[in-house]
Every structure is written in structure tokens, then in C-alpha cells.
Amino acid sequence: MTTADTDLAIETAGLVKTFGKTRAVDGINLAVPAGAVYGLLGPNGAGKTTAVRVLATLLRPDGGEARVFGYDVVRQADEVRSRVSLTGQYASVDEDLTGLENLLLLGRLVGHRKRAARTRADELLAAFGLTDAADRQVKKYSGGMRRRLDIAASILNTPDLLFLDEPTTGLDPRSRSQVWDIVRAVVAYGTTVLLxxxxxxxxxxxxxxxxxxxxxxxxxxxxxxxxxSSIGAGTVHVRLRDPLQRDEASALLGRALDAQVLQESDPVALTVRVAGSERGAAEHASRALADLAAAGIVVDDFSLGQPSLDEVFLALTSPQNQEGPTEKETVA
Incomplete structure (x- = not known):
């Protein structure tokens, strides 16, 4: 690994963290570019939070190397801590204090003088839409408000790197959208976000x-x-008018698209993942639609779209892809 690389916010090689016989982090290699949002995606227990805690110097790795803006997370932990901030899965603010009191207290702890701490607190409360709730105890905040205050506390001093560990878990759709807007705003100010x-x-x-x-x-x-794109050029979604024709339509689509057809729980819905180029997928899908019409099968809805990340994750973590160690798949 390099000793410093200003183009990379995070660089790891063979990073390992174990708890007893459990390898929570098992040889992770990362190269996270500075100035954007980099996502760590995976189910509960995948090792995401453990990796973040190692990178934030809260846990010592058991193997491999990790650097943050060129600083080693073990040998140069103080330098790493001076450049990062962490918002965990659960709000870390004091629920018995008001929103303003929390920010004032934390502002003083990170080195702001009294007047500067008040100015910064007022700025963040306004930016995060919390001014009207500034004098209310945090225990009376909604989940979305607590999360916004928690993120505000994380950027009292604007960090070079902000770790956001599952920031919207348990939030309603409106609150999730508000947090997303905040993340985009943080990045616009030059902070790298590991999400x-x-x-x-x-x-x-x-x-x-x-x-x-x-x-x-x-x-x-x-x-x-x-x-x-790595799992296919597109996904065909079909909704039939007559559920009794689903088996016939499924067989026809399988032949026309040379692919396995998924019969969804909806009795009139079919899904097919199409391989090849995007142009080829579109041509095959058009012919399949014509074949359905020729067979007298009425289609109420037909669409060809790029596979979703849900489909990517399910494809990558399916049982046949979990037999024995494999090389990481890297795509552009």
C-alpha cells in the first residue's frame, strides 16, 4: 500500500477483524475515492459496521492494512481521528438535553469557544430544519429529527471523511428522504462519505x-x-390479463429469450433476466412480445429495464455463488 494518496480517502489491503472464531471482516480490499459517497452494501451481519469501526480507529484490526487519507489506522490513529467523524446506527446525543444544548456541549468539546459554538449550533439547526425544535428535549424528537441532530453533531467541525453507519434504519420514507438530502449537502461541501x-x-x-x-x-x-449490467443487460417484466395463461406465457418467454422465467407471487406477473447487450436485449424482448400476441396471450403491461440492485445482490449472494472462496468481482 502507498504511504499517502490524496486521491483516495480510504485504502485497505487484506483487512481482517476476528471475534473469537468469527471472522467478521475477512480480507477486505477497498479503494475509496475522495469527494463522493461510497456505499458498503450488505445484509445484517455482513461485516459492514465492524469494517467502519476499524477504519474509524475504534477497533484494532487483526490483520491486513488500512489507511485513511494516507494515515495508518493503527500507527497514526490520532491523525486519522482528526480528519474523520462517525455517525453510528443509533443516535448518540443526550436525550435529556435540548437540541441546542447538545450542539453547544459537543461544540465546546471539539474546541469551539462559547460564542463560536453558539454560532455553529444555530447554523446547523437552521440547515437541518431544527430551529423550531432547538429548545425542545431530544427525547421529544421524532426518529427523523434525532437522526438529523445526530448528523449535525457529526459535522460541528467539518470532517474530511464522514462514516454514516446505516443512518436511515427505522425511519419513515419522508425522514429517509431528508437524510438523503443532508448527505448530498455534506458531500457538496467537500466531505467524503462512507455509507x-x-x-x-x-x-x-x-x-x-x-x-x-x-x-x-x-x-x-x-x-x-x-x-x-454485470448480471444481465436488462430485466423483462410482464403482466398478463388472464392468470390461466401464465404457464403458457412462461414457456413461450423462456424459449424466446433463452432464459429462466420467474413466476412471481402475483398470479399474472412474470420476470425474465435477459443476457447480452442492451440493444440485443431490447430486440429479443420485442420479439417475445410479438410471440405472446401471436399466441393470443393478452399482455396488460410489459417493460424492459436495467436490473435493480436488489437483483444484483440476490444474484451475487445466491447459494450457487457461495460455494467456496471466490475472487471479488470488480466492474467499472
Whole structure:
């Protein structure tokens, strides 16, 4: 690994963290570019939070190397800490204090003088839409408000790197959207964000690159678009008018598209993942639609779209892809 690389916010090689016989992080290699959102995507227990805690110097690795802006997380932990901030899965603010009191207290702890701490607190409360709740105890905040205050506390001093560990877990759709807007605003000010999430749509909306983690290992890495393309050119979704024709339509689509057809729980819905180029997929899908019409099968809805990140993750973590160690799949 290099001793310093200003183009990379995070660089790891063979990073390992064990708890007893469990390898929570099992040889992770990452190269996270500075100035954007980088997503760590995976289910509960995949190793995302453990990796973040190692990178934030809260846990000591048991193997491999990790650097943050060129600083070793073990030998130069103080330098790393001076450049990063962490917002964990659960709000770390004091619920018995008001929103303003929390920010004032934390502002003084990070080195602001009294007047500067008040100015910064007022700025953040306004920016995060919390001014009207500034004098209310945090225990009376909604989940979304607590999360916004928690993120505000993380950027009292603007960090070079912000770790956001599952920031929207348990939030309603409106609160999730507000947090997404905050993440985009933080990045616009020049902060790099490492986002861990189990919500695939969240990673798709925010991250410029994504590493998919399962069982402590990176199993694929790339841009959202490249990850989607890696499992097929597109996905055909069909809704039939008559559920009694589904078996016939399924067989016809399987032959026309030379692919396995998934019969969904909806009795009139079929899904097919199409291989090949995007242009070829579109041509095959058009012919398949014509074949359905020729067979007298009425289609109420037909669409061809890029595979979703949900489909990417399911494809990468399917049982046939979990037999024995494999090399990480890297896509552009």
C-alpha cells in the first residue's frame, strides 16, 4: 500500500477483524475515492459496521492494512481521528438535553469557544430544519429529527471523511428522504462519505461506487450501473390479463429469450433476466412480445429495464455463488 494518496480517502489491503472464531471482516480490499459517497452494501451481519469501526480507529484490526487519507489506522490513529467523524446506527446525543444544548456541549468539546459554538449550533439547526425544535428535549424528537441532530453533531467541525453507519434504519420514507438530502449537502461541501446500508435503493440513490459485502468479504465492487449490467443487460417484466395463461406465457418467454422465467407471487406477473447487450436485449424482448400476441396471450403491461440492485445482490449472494472462496468481482 502507498504511504499517502490524496486521491483516495480510504485504502485497505487484506483487512481482517476476528471475534473469537468469527471472522467478521475477512480480507477486505477497498479503494475509496475522495469527494463522493461510497456505499458498503450488505445484509445484517455482513461485516459492514465492524469494517467502519476499524477504519474509524475504534477497533484494532487483526490483520491486513488500512489507511485513511494516507494515515495508518493503527500507527497514526490520532491523525486519522482528526480528519474523520462517525455517525453510528443509533443516535448518540443526550436525550435529556435540548437540541441546542447538545450542539453547544459537543461544540465546546471539539474546541469551539462559547460564542463560536453558539454560532455553529444555530447554523446547523437552521440547515437541518431544527430551529423550531432547538429548545425542545431530544427525547421529544421524532426518529427523523434525532437522526438529523445526530448528523449535525457529526459535522460541528467539518470532517474530511464522514462514516454514516446505516443512518436511515427505522425511519419513515419522508425522514429517509431528508437524510438523503443532508448527505448530498455534506458531500457538496467537500466531505467524503462512507455509507453503510442494507437498503439497496439508498445505495443506488446516493453512492457513486458500491462495494457489496457478504460474510465479511467484498464480493463485488463498482458503480451502481456497472453492477447492474454485470448480471444481465436488462430485466423483462410482464403482466398478463388472464392468470390461466401464465404457464403458457412462461414457456413461450423462456424459449424466446433463452432464459429462466420467474413466476412471481402475483398470479399474472412474470420476470425474465435477459443476457447480452442492451440493444440485443431490447430486440429479443420485442420479439417475445410479438410471440405472446401471436399466441393470443393478452399482455396488460410489459417493460424492459436495467436490473435493480436488489437483483444484483440476490444474484451475487445466491447459494450457487457461495460455494467456496471466490475472487471479488470488480466492474467499472
Amino acid at each position: 453503510t446500508t442494507q437498503y439497496l435503493d439508498e445505495a443506488d440513490r446516493l453512492a457513486s461506487r458500491i462495494a457489496v459485502i457478504d460474510h465479511g468479504t467484498v464480493i463485488a465492487e463498482g458503480t451502481p450501473g456497472a453492477l447492474k
